Each structure stands twice: as structure tokens, then as C-alpha cells.
Amino acid sequence: MKSIINLIVCIALLSSIGAYSQSQQKIEMKINEVGNAKLNISMTMKAQEWQIWNSNYGNNPSALKRDIERSMPAYFLDDFKLEKDDMNRSFNLSLNAYGVCEINKRGKWIVDTEQKDAQLTELSETKYMLVSSPPEYGGNLQQTYIIELPEDAKNIKTDKNAFGKTVFEFDMDAPSSGFNFIRWAGILLFIVGGGWASKNMLDK
């Protein structure tokens, strides 16, 4: 199972601009109560980087969408929105990713980080930060992930999967399944009938 972390690699820079520059990319991932995620990726670039990115993706957002989809075969992605700010050489991309979490046989929710010994910083009870520098870019790209687990997540802990990669593991109750009219009508009738019968017996 591939993780969401790999998603961003294909929108990173395709060329290194000198050995001593490093670009920063921020990725916010907010997971909802049914295990889907809303992603926001933002980045500001240097002028030359901006030109390269624009020629590859910025001027052809459908290629960006396709490459992201192809690099993330483990998920279904939709609702891509790209906002470019040419004046400041930055972009913001948002999208939905379905099936980011799964529930294992023990009933635990699992989110895979796809990183060995990921150095996580706890920002709040349900919010974590992960800094990564993909080796594919020779250390020229630093990615900061903010991973926000659902508000109802409990007993959050990090563990390792079978491949030694860091995973989040937590408990979460099923969302309420709505108002059950038949059940509540039955309870009401049972109380009314029981009360009425009791009253009649006492009157006797």
C-alpha cells in the first residue's frame, strides 16, 4: 500500500538548480471521520524553478492531475483545484483522496506514512508534523507535512508495519447512523402501552 506521502513527489521540481539551493513545500492533510483526506499543497519557487514547473505542469494542469493520479494508484483522487500566483511564483493545489485510512482486522484505523523511522512532531492531540527530504531530489526539496487525524480519533500511537515503515494507529467510533424512526416509535408505544396498562391495574 502506497502512502499519501508519495503523492507530492511528482509535483516537485524536476531539475536541481545548483547544488546549494533548497526548495520548501508544505503539504497539509486533513483526514475526516470516514478516512478520506483533504489535501492542500503549497509552494513558492525561485524564478528559474517557476519557469520549469510552469512548462511541465503549471501551463498544463491536466498533466499534473494525471501524473498525481498515476503516482498514487492506491487511492482515488478527485476535486483537483489549482491556484497559481504568478506574481509571487507560488501555487496552491487542493484535492480529495479517498481511502487514505483503512480499518484492520483488529478494528484499528491505520494511516501509512511510507517512511522508515519517520521523525514526527506532535503539534496537538490529533495533529502531527513530518519533515521529509526525498532522496530523488538530492536533498534539494524539503517537504513539511501537517497530518491532521480526525477529531474523534482516540488512543493515537505510531507503530511499524510489516515493512518497518511508520504507521499511525488509532481508535474511532462509527459515526452515528441517524434517527431510527421504527425503533423510537416502538419504544414510545411500549412505554405508552406499559404505562396505560399499569395505570389500569392500579385503578382496579
Add this chain to the structure above:
Amino acid sequence: MKKLAIPLVIGLIGLVLIALSFMRSKQVNVDDIDISIDKASFIMPAAHRVYANPDAMDGKYYLFKAKITNNTSETLEDVTVKYRIPNYVDWTELTVSGEMFPGQTLVVPCYPKLKNDITEKTTESVEKTEIEISWDGAEDDDIIEEDFTFKLTNRNEYVYTGIKSEEISSWADMYDNDALIACFVTPNDPIVKYYTQNLQEKLLKGEAASVTQKPEDAVRFLAGIYEATRKSHMVYSGTKGIPKSTEDVQSIVQQVRLPREVITGNTGLCIELSVLYASVLSAAGIDPIVYMVPGHAYPGFRMNGQYYAIEATGIGGEGLGNIMTAEEAFNQGQKQLNEFIQKSQAGDPRYTIVDIHNVNAQGVTSMDLKDNDFMRKKVDNIVASWSGNSLVQPNSPRDPKIRVPEPGIRTNNNALSFSIPNGWQTMMHPLPQMPIVTAQVIAPDQMTTVTIYDIAVSNAQQGMATINQYFSSYGMQVDYQINGNTLAGQTYSANGNFSWIGKVLRRQGGIRIVAVGTQDYMYNQNSGIINQVYNSIK
């Protein structure tokens, strides 16, 4: 009693409704479970190991992926997804999700483990995949069944792209499957191994390029493969390569004869000869490269960070004429390689390389092939033909017929030269914000670099202090040692540690520092090429 009858009936109805509500909750309306299938249009048997590996090429080669959304109001337990491909894959469980809450989506990709005998498939067919989705407590009627068809090509078919025609916008899209050519490179094929062993023993009378790691030894071996094909009167010949449509995908589909078929058939197209060379080079422990250019492909290898090439189709054929010698074929290959480097440096996307061992490491591995006595006998006949005429005299290191090129860099008005390995890119004044950097040469791995600093100071100590000053404004720090005119050090930055060695050269108006190095963790691996460049600095 009458007074109690009505309220008791009402209470009883209430109880029945409560019971019904619980019974109904366990009944799932199957129509409320949404299924969406994203499938591959075709599967190439040659790449069966790639399709079976979720990690190969980041998992982009899957048979299908299913999106299952639970739109019922109930939690489904132990949701199981299984599939089969009749005659190829028996019912196989893909996943079991412990629970699936209302509104939750499960995404299940499928990487089919096709049997090894798939590589014996010589005809194309359309196959069906059947999928079953069930959960704890599901009745037979509830089990969701889906199916779809896909094309299973024959083992020799190589489809250039799997991208839908409506989405193709560039050359790279049209040749998106370039990496899969590595599946046709079969160094572990017993027939290829046997051919390679004979080549090493009977034609070259010994070969140790993978041990010595000397480019001249590897070039000798490359020329040996060429001589072997020429001596056996192997000829250049075409095979079918036609555009085909498979559902939404339109692509050229090339029939690629396997290396064993090229050897025993004694004929090959450019891509087939490239794949044969790559197989033999790989079997001999050398890193093979296939250079892909518009309308053509040619083989070569990489050693100590340098790239070499040969024009394998120089064998031509008596019917075609113009049969090149090994020397001519190598020179032609090197000429094409230089053009390749120029074009790719200029950003021409049509010039790409397939680094076979590199893509092998990404999970693109060769197909399984069985030994074959008949083919071994054919190899024996071919080997006999090598010594039938005049004995092949491969290049000896003492009397090289093929000169291994040593490209260098020379600055116009300053006396600096050093060897730049083939394929490295030179950038003059790459960092405007750091004017002391005159040039930088970067290896194809983008990690190993040679950096030339021209600094208007009188000694190395002052020069390094100037460099340190520039670096500190970028959050970097340099630790170094000076010994006469040699330097060694490490640069620390947020990108990691960079280890390097360098030389200090006097020049008019100051000094020149030439530093060559790479990321700390790659230093040992690249030390051969680093030392080679360092020793060539004059």
C-alpha cells in the same frame, strides 16, 4: 381484563417494532454500496513481474483498482474483496477490511500474480477478470459481482504507452512504458548465460571488466559482443511494429524478439539488438544502458559514472551491405552518444536512456524463461562459427584498436583541464549569487559534482575563508584540511553532508580551487570516479 387488552396490544406492537428495527438494521441494501472499477486496458506478459509488484515503479502498473463506498446506514464487518482471471489466476483474496463504516470508502488495487508460464504465451487474447465483494453476514444474493475484460498480449509484444489517447500531450506520454523494455533484458535466461559464457571463454579468451572496473576492459567486451554477432553473420531485420487501439489506448505495438530468439535466430532489429547487448552485459556484471532516440535505439554501458555506446546495427547484413568493423561501430556509437548528450542537455525529451539496473532496482525485472536444449545446440553452432574463419582478435590493452575517449574541460584563458566523464553536464557560472563559482560539472546522478572556484586571494586558507563566508549566508558550513595544494573537507547544510576533495591551483590574480565530491552517503560508492576526476586536474 378488557381494560388491559388495549394497552397490552399497544405495548406488544411497540415491542414488535423495536425487534423489527434491530432485525432490519442487519439487512444491507446492496444497491447502496457503490463500486467503481479503474482497469488496465492490456497486460504484457513480458512485464508480469512488474504487474505483480505493488512497489514496482511506485505501483503504477496495476490490473485494476476498485473503489467501494458504503452508502448504507450500517457498518459492514470483514469486507472481503477477491478476484480471479479464469485460466490464469484462481480466486485470490485481495483485502479484508475489519470494518467499513457508513460513508467510508475502501480503495483496493490489484497486482495480479500471473503464473510463470505466462511467458510462453505466443498469441494475443482477451481475458475476463471477475471480482467478488462480500462481508460478514452477507447472503448469497448480497454478494456483489463485477467483471471486465482486458487484452493479454503475447510475450513478444511491447506496447509503448498505456496512457489514454485523449490524454497524450507529449513525446514522453507516447513512450511512457520505456522502462518496461528492461523486462525484455534477460540476463538470467539460461540460454543468454550460456551464450555469454561462450563469448567470454571462446571469443574473448577471458574477460574481467566487472572485476577491474576499467572502461577499456568493458569496451573490449562490448566490441566482443559486436564481433560475436558479426562473426555469426547475424543480420539486421525488421519485425512488426504497428499502431493498435485497445479501448481508449492507442499505441505502437512492437514485436520484440527475446535475446534468446535473437541469438538463435541470428537476426535482430535495433531495439532487439540493444536488448541482447544489455542482457549479455548484465550477465557479465556490467551496467547496461539502452539509448532511446527518435526512430532508433542503441546499446551501451555505464562504468565509473561514464557512459559508452556502440551501434549494434552496424552488422547490417550481406544483403544490406555496409558491414562495420567493431571499431567503426564503437566510433559510430560514441558519435551518436555525443549527439544524444547534446540533445538531452538542450532539453529534447525524445532522447532518453533506460538504465537497466536502475529500473531493475525499481521493480522492473526480467521475465522467467526455461532452459532449452535445442537452443543450446543452436548456440553451440553459433559459437563454432566464431572460429570458423579468421580468429577474432579482440583488442588487447597493450595494442588497443579502440581508443577509449577521455573528454576534458578547458577554460579559455586559464590553464585548467580535467577529465569530464561522459554524460556529465557543464554549467558555466551556475550560481549568479555566488560569483566565485566559475563552473560546475554535474554527474547524471545529480549528486556528484565538480565545482571550480576562482577567488582573488593569495592562498588556500584565504580562499576557503571566502568560500565559507559565502556558504554561511546560505546556512552552510565547511570543515576542511589543507595539505600543500590539496584539500579535503565536508560541507554541512540542511541538505545533508557533502564530502569532497580538491586541488588549489595558482592563477593570475588569485587562486583556483577545484573541488570534486558527492553526498556523504554516496561517497564510497562514487569514490572511483571522484578520484579519477581529481587525479586528472591539472
